[in-house]
Amino acid sequence: MVQPRLQIIIGSTRPGRRGHAIASWFHAHALAHAGFAPELVDLAEIGLPLLDEPRPPQQGRYENEHTRRWSEIARAADAYVWVVPEYNHSYNAATKNALDYLAKEWVGKPVAFVGYGGVAAGARAVQALLPVVTSLGMVPAAHAVQMPSIRRSFTDDGTFEAAPGLQESATRVLDELRRLTVALSAAPGAVPLV
Ligand SMILES: Cc1cc2nc3c(=O)[nH]c(=O)nc-3n(C[C@H](O)[C@H](O)[C@H](O)COP(=O)(O)O)c2cc1C
Numbered sequence: 001m002v003q004p005r006l007q008i009i010i011g012s013t014r015p016g017r018r019g020h021a022i023a024s025w026f027h028a029h030a031l032a033h034a035g036f037a038p039e040l041v042d043l044a045e046i047g048l049p050l051l052d053e054p055r056p057p058q059q060g061r062y063e064n065e066h067t068r069r070w071s072e073i074a075r076a077a078d079a080y081v082w083v084v085p086e087y088n089h090s091y092n093a094a095t096k097n098a099l100d101y102l103a104k105e106w107v108g109k110p111v112a113f114v115g116y117g118g119v120a121a122g123a124r125a126v127q128a129l130l131p132v133v134t135s136l137g138m139v140p141a142a143h144a145v146q147m148p149s150i151r152r153s154f155t156d157d158g159t160f161e162a163a164p165g166l167q168e169s170a171t172r173v174l175d176e177l178r179r180l181t182v183a184l185s186a187a188p189g190a191v192p193l194v
Pocket of ligand 1: 012013014016017018020085087088090116117118119120121122150
């Protein structure tokens with residue numbers, strides 16, 4: 001089988017975000033894991049405005065060039081890892097906006113999360129995302145990578161140093177996501193990997 005395409009989506013868009021370094025660490029881990037062809041997708045670069053399509057995304061009739069571009073990117077993936085910060089006991093607005101833009105693109109695709117934040121390790125962000133992604137027809141992995149007190153994982157010069165145990169956690173998530181991706185690609189109605 002061709003390696004499934006894994007998009008590692010950087011959910012945070014703010015200047016100075018920690019999410020970029022965390023996603024880059026996960027991307028390097030995914031390359032070494034070799035179960036996927038991984039790529040980084042940066043919501044800050046994609047630069048979606050707040051949802052401005054006149055029709056519901058389920059119709060797939062997009063008016064705006066930025067929506068068509070985002071649709072093309074998301075459609076190309078076989079699986080996703082969403083790298084998501086905890087903001088105010090939930091996930092960040094740019095993540096919700098990017099999900100709301102599309103519909104069919106997400107259906108039947110597996111998704112896992114790398115959550116990070118303060119004391120709750122991004123767990124509330126990940127928990128809040130579960131009903132959203134399942135309503136969109138995505139299939140969430142049972143495991144997530146959770147990173148507590150994220151500030152302490154960065155050196156003064158802004159380098160990310162993964163805490164002990166995170167490599168193993170990332171491997172577990174990638175193993176599960178790979179199993180889900182293979183199973184879903186063989187499921188009736190799913191689009192086969194080419
Ligand atoms: C608007 C905002 C709200 C936050 N709320 C929480 C929170 O509820 N719980 C928590 O653990 N951390 C919270 N934090 C801390 C963030 O998780 C932490 O700053 C993280 O680095 C943010 O991700 P980013 O740097 O990639 O944007 C918040 C940060 C911001 C900017």
